[in-house]
Amino acid sequence: MKPVLYSFRRCPYAMRARLALQYCNIQVELREVDLKNKPAEMLHASPKATVPVLVCNDKTVIDESIDIMLWALQQNDPQNWLFCIEKQQIPDLILENDTQFKIDLDHYKYADRYPEFSALTYRQRAEVFLEQLEQILSKQKYLSSSSETLTDIALFPFVRQFAYVDIKWFESAPYPKLRNWLNNWLKSELFHSIMKKHPYWLPE
Numbered sequence: 001m002k003p004v005l006y007s008f009r010r011c012p013y014a015m016r017a018r019l020a021l022q023y024c025n026i027q028v029e030l031r032e033v034d035l036k037n038k039p040a041e042m043l044h045a046s047p048k049a050t051v052p053v054l055v056c057n058d059k060t061v062i063d064e065s066i067d068i069m070l071w072a073l074q075q076n077d078p079q080n081w082l083f084c085i086e087k088q089q090i091p092d093l094i095l096e097n098d099t100q101f102k103i104d105l106d107h108y109k110y111a112d113r114y115p116e117f118s119a120l121t122y123r124q125r126a127e128v129f130l131e132q133l134e135q136i137l138s139k140q141k142y143l144s145s146s147s148e149t150l151t152d153i154a155l156f157p158f159v160r161q162f163a164y165v166d167i168k169w170f171e172s173a174p175y176p177k178l179r180n181w182l183n184n185w186l187k188s189e190l191f192h193s194i195m196k197k198h199p200y201w202l203p204e
Contacts, residue, residue: 002029005068006042006053009197012157013065017052018194019153020069024076028054031201039203066090066098069150084144084151093133093143094154101129105158109165126162130175133159137177156185 005021005028007014021028033042033051046053046063054062054071062068073082084091104126111119133155136143144151159182163170171179185191 001057002027003057004029004031004055006031006033006039006045006051006055006201008033008035008051009195011051012161013050014052015157015194016154017054017065017068017072019156019190020072020081020150022194023078023081023153023190024072026072026075030198032198034200037200039201041203066094066154069154073150079148081148081150081153083147084149091144091151093136093151096129096132097155097158101126102158104129105162109161123166130159130162130173130178133181134175134178137181142181152181152185156182156191160186 003026005017007018007030009015009032018030031039031042033039035051038049042051042053043049045055045061048063050063052063052065052068054068056062056071062071070082070085104122107114107117108119108122108126111117111122114122133143140146142148142152143155159178163179163182173179
């Protein structure tokens, strides 16, 4: 019996959960969810009603993407991706990504829903975080060390989402190191392995 993962292919939170599970070689029953018609089974497992949701074999439910990643890495971490975790503290970059940058990213991507400011203003707000990442990657190959860690995989789907809001602009933006880092992940076998299309899961 495999753990059950409720997911949505393009959701960055679900994406990073799938990346961690795949890297850790943990097989799951993947249930692709129609976000406009969420299955009752998922809502019963997690009233929060957002993906990803992992239902473990012992019926434990993990419904935060970072917690799914940590759970997976604690089972199997062949390249020591947990190296960036110090004293059980989530790295500051992940916390900043999941709070302020995600807010700025959503406002930039869906600027028509937030008419208080222009998309350009929201993009400039998000760029504060991108500039921080660019500075780090100017000194080392990955975000937490000279090798890939949990930090990289936790941020990659969100940077990807930001880039594709206006890919033409991003390709000429002053972030060459970040762009190279992103492209390496986009071309990786790990990424391609978790982006295969699946039909929506139905109980029957």
